[in-house]
Amino acid sequence: MTRRTVARTLVYVSLILATLVVLLPLTVVFLTSLKSSEEMANGSGALALPDDPLNLGNYVTAFRDGQMLSAFGNTAIILVVAVGGTILIGSMTAYAIDRFRFRFRKLVVVLFLLAALVPGVTTQVATFQIVNSFGMFDSLWAPIALYMGTDIVSIYIFLQFIRSIPVSLDEAARLDGAGAFTVYRKVIFPLLKPAIATVVIVKGINVYNDFYIPFLYMPSEDLGVISTSLFRFKGPFGAHWETISAGAVLVILPTLLVFLFLQRFIYNGFMRGATK
């Protein structure tokens, strides 16, 4: 009995330790974002509480001077177009592969499968030249096209899901005179809603957080997305940790809200996305 109690205590101790490890760095940055530059200069220590817990001055500076408004705008545009495109591309591919038998079907499947094994970071050297030759370099189109065109995981998610939709539904629609496109639009697409939700969440979070692609393809300052705009804080705000912290909190906050409201969907989404 006592052994069980000891074990139970150890379990809770380890959980509390892990919670501290996760939350402490974030909390300190949040506290720092509320401090004034004088407080920072006094060197009261990273763990000290801010004098004025409602001091939002740093957020104003970060938002205005860090061009966070246009960054959120650009991110939103890319997010909506790329996620919308991914849903169309993924569902169309899944529909064609799962519901039709045609010549070279196997080859097409293998092409999509192999592509999933190629890590995107490795090929950017050459992808860059192609994007450049289309004149998409330094425009919002570069990340949009790349997010849309290289997402194999979403195709998997749609494929898995479309298999569970009975073919008899397609057939019934066809007997009523519907063509392949009508079946896709009126029967399959509406039934894919759970898969679409998964893709929106997984893809949305990935796009929101991506740094590599916007950093490589959109060097212009007015094309900054939240990752690259935040990254630029490093220069002008140099040692102004209170401003940098405010910028980081501004970027983390939307993620936290989405996570709190959509927790269940997010766990399921990432589980499906990773184990494809």
Added chain:
Amino acid sequence: MTDTTRKSARPVPPAAPAGPERAAAAPRRTRLTRGLTPWLFLIAPLALLLTFTYAPIANMIAYSFTDWDGVSPELNWTGTGNYTELLTRSELFEVFFVSGYYLAASVVQIVAALYFATILSFDVRFRNFFKGVLFFPYLINGVAIGFVFLYFFQDGGTLDSVLSLLGVGTDHAWLGTPFSANTSLAGVSVWRYTGLNFVLFLGAIQSIPGELYEAAEIDGASRWHQFRYIIAPGIRPVLSLSVILSVSGSLSVFEIPYIMTGGATGTETFVIQTVKLAFQFNKTGLASAAAVVLLLIVLAVTWVQRRVVPDEKVDLV
């Protein structure tokens, strides 16, 4: 031919035979359009796939045999020169040792994830809170994480303050020496990615039917035995997936070191080096050769993993 793959893929193929038979029974005109229809749906996806995945690979292999600088119209065929340079100039290859830190970190990460997934699959108070806390770092923007930890490791930052609170005063420059810097960065990577492994393991453990535990409990099995004989076999597929993701992830680390140190003090990784070669020094040829080497290594690792742990559920369409 197609039908066999389909059956092996789907354990329950209730509607599987619909395809071919239907097409054969249809009149000639419909069969023709049937043949074209799937391609109408596939044009856009295939075009994107070929343009942004396969064309770059082909080009990259071609560039890797030239001395192209990425801008000028002329380029010279150099044979395997780039590969020889890559293998003989030791400083170009040394970056792979940095991956060792991240590889070691991913062992820590998987063990920690496994531990927390196991204890949280049993009845624990505030379960959802702990689950959320452990997973949340995975969702945070990489640049924000970089800044959070730059402040964490800073002189007089979070870590130093905590240590002095515990009575361990130190003025160690955490990002100052290659060993310390790489260890710190690898630690950040554990902080960031443990949550994903944890949620994957937890999902796998929870899909094990509960009666198994009850039966084991009645038979007097300890928690360790339950883990050893029920949980461990149940999560094998996810575990092997996590291992492969960690290996290829360790080889292609970019964000955290690039944001935090820019590759200074010996923290340069293979991808940082490749990006610098290609976009700062305009050595597209050499960078392509480097990328080809990385691609081959990642593919080899994947292949080995598929051989060692044959996928139980081969669900390739």
